[in-house]
Amino acid sequence: xxxxxxxxxxxxxxxxxxxxxxxxxxxxxxxxxxxxxGSDLHYFEIGEPSGLVMGHEFCGRxxxxxxxxxxxxxxxxxxxxxxxCGHCEACLTGNPQYCLETWNKAIGLSTDNxxxxxxxxxxxxDMIFKVPDSxxxxxxAMVEPTAVGLHAIHLxxxxxxxxxxxxxxxxxxxxxxxxxxxxxxxxxxxxxxNEARAKKAVELGVADEYIxxxxxxxxxxxxxxxxxxxxxxxxxxxxxxxxxxxxxVKPGGHIILVGVSMTPITIPSILAVMHEVTITGAIAYTxxxxxxxxxxxxxxxIDVLKFLSKVVPLSETQNSYDELISGTSDSIKxxxxxxx
Ligand SMILES: NC(=O)c1ccc[n+]([C@@H]2O[C@H](COP(=O)([O-])OP(=O)(O)OC[C@H]3O[C@@H](n4cnc5c(N)ncnc54)[C@H](O)[C@@H]3O)[C@@H](O)[C@H]2O)c1
Ligand SMILES: [Zn+2]
Ligand SMILES: [Zn+2]
Numbered sequence: 001x002x003x004x005x006x007x008x009x010x011x012x013x014x015x016x017x018x019x020x021x022x023x024x025x026x027x028x029x030x031x032x033x034x035x036x037x038g039s040d041l042h043y044f045e046i047g048e049p050s051g052l053v054m055g056h057e058f059c060g061r062x063x064x065x066x067x068x069x070x071x072x073x074x075x076x077x078x079x080x081x082x083x084x085c086g087h088c089e090a091c092l093t094g095n096p097q098y099c100l101e102t103w104n105k106a107i108g109l110s111t112d113n114x115x116x117x118x119x120x121x122x123x124x125x126d127m128i129f130k131v132p133d134s135x136x137x138x139x140x141a142m143v144e145p146t147a148v149g150l151h152a153i154h155l156x157x158x159x160x161x162x163x164x165x166x167x168x169x170x171x172x173x174x175x176x177x178x179x180x181x182x183x184x185x186x187x188x189x190x191x192x193x194n195e196a197r198a199k200k201a202v203e204l205g206v207a208d209e210y211i212x213x214x215x216x217x218x219x220x221x222x223x224x225x226x227x228x229x230x231x232x233x234x235x236x237x238x239x240x241x242x243x244x245x246x247x248x249v250k251p252g253g254h255i256i257l258v259g260v261s262m263t264p265i266t267i268p269s270i271l272a273v274m275h276e277v278t279i280t281g282a283i284a285y286t287x288x289x290x291x292x293x294x295x296x297x298x299x300x301x302i303d304v305l306k307f308l309s310k311v312v313p314l315s316e317t318q319n320s321y322d323e324l325i326s327g328t329s330d331s332i333k334x335x336x337x338x339x340x
Contacts, residue, residue: 002338003118004317006054009047010325012318017053019120022064026122029060029077033141033311034116034336036320038170038235039109042262044321055116055336056081056108059131059140060123068125076131078140079123080290081107081115086126097151097284116141117317119338129291132298138311139297141335142171142304146293147285149175152258153183154289155282156231160184163225165248166207168235169197171333172258174307176233177206182302185231189224191217191244196330204306213244221248228253239265251275258282307332313340 007013020028035057043052062075071077083105084096091099107123108115115121131140149172158164164185166177169192177188190207192198198210211220221228228250234242237259245255246268255277272279296302309331312320320334 001119002314003053003114004314004336004338006043006047006052007050010044010322011047012321014315014317017114017118020114020122022066023122025066025126026124027062027066027068027071027128028064028120029058029123030063030120031055031058031060031116031118031338032076033137034058034338035141035145036324036334036336037145038172039260041321041325042260045325046262049111051111052109053114053117054108055114055118056106057141057144058108058116058121059137060116060121063120066125068128071125071128071130076137076140077123077128078131078143078294079107079129080127080285080287081109081144082127082284083113083124094286094288096287102284117314117336117338129294131294134300135294135297136305138308138335139304140294142308142333143290143293143297145171145333146175146297146302146304147290148172148258148282149179150289150293151285152176152233152256152282153179155280156180156233156254156256158183158185158231161186162230163187165189165191165211165221165229165232165245166235167191167213167232167241167245168259169194169201169210170235171307173233173235174201174204174206174332175304176235176258177201178302180231180233181206187225189229191248194327194330196328197332200330200332213240217244218247225250227251230254231256233258235259237261237265239267242267246271246277249275249277252277254278254280256280256282309334311335311337314338
């Protein structure tokens with residue numbers, strides 16, 4: 001079957017891989033839609049692991065039911081791409097994101113477990129959720145990043161009236177801003193280096209204003225919120241962005257680090273010390289949060305389709321990744337249809 005395989009730094013090859021074999025405890029899914037994630041862009045830039053077939057945000061149809069009674073061939077599904085062990089303390093307390101095995105065999109994030117940039121994949125039965133009729137394939141492929149934002153906002157424990165800064169206006173930043181508003185934040189700003197994306201956050205109604213991440217950043221923050229923001233959700237991961245989160249949060253404030261860096265970063269830790277800042281890491285989501293996002297979509301309480309920029313065929317994978325790392329495009333979520 002056809003796939004888009006990572007073969008080097010910023011380089012994909014459209015090639016063939018073996019069809020997946022039936023595996024105990026897993027169902028076979030024919031992929032209909034796969035999202036490109038900001039985390040995928042990190043792998044793309046460094047070209048490792050070589051041979052990776054990405055795509056951990058997907059929607060598909062069951063083509064072989066591996067033993068779950070409530071699933072039948074043809075059902076539309078999405079799934080958590082993770083591989084928790086199911087029996088450690090983390091798993092038993094509803095926090096699979098803490099399980100030490102969660103990323104070992106994650107779909108689209110490990111070379112032995114191809115993701116949705118191919119046509120058929122094996123998915124663990126216990127990670128699968130059915131997609132209600134009122135949720136489109138594209139929305140279903142966006143449940144995963146939406147759940148990342150929901151998890152971050154749960155950790156931020158936003159209070160009615162909080163002033164919140166979201167750093168980075170990619171999909172993770174945008175859904176985080178959306179949930180911050182829903183939690184009652186009275187002022188939500190996004191900070192960006194890419195002005196086209198910053199503008200979009202305001203146009204799409206998830207942020208009140210944007211603040212450019214330039215040499216006037218600290219001054220602008222001061223003019224908007226005085227001592228600083230109550231909560232900062234950092235959705236980039238690089239040194240500059242994490243440093244901005246520390247300078248923009250108010251003394252005693254709370255930063256949630258969602259952004260990922262593949263290499264160690266440098267931050268002004270003295271400022272965090274002097275201001276008694278709380279910094280919390282945020283990884284993935286719980287199963288409950290994943291399900292909540294499906295319910296919110298089904299009930300039309302959130303609209304994530306406004307973050308979808310385009311759906312492209314598999315042959316456009318390379319161009320789409322190139323566009324997303326350009327730093328100038330206003331595209332947010334690009335979804336790949338691997339069957340086209
Ligand atoms: N913790 C988790 O569970 C989790 C899950 C998914 C994604 N992530 C990470 O979250 C981050 C965001 O994901 P995404 O899909 O939205 O990525 P993205 O690449 O689409 O968005 C990142 C945005 O940050 C902006 N940016 C870069 N430097 C900046 C700076 N100094 N100040 C302000 N903005 C800056 C970029 O212009 C870009 O628009 C990525 O690092 C991704 O790996 C983490
Ligand atoms: Zn992702
Ligand atoms: Zn476990």
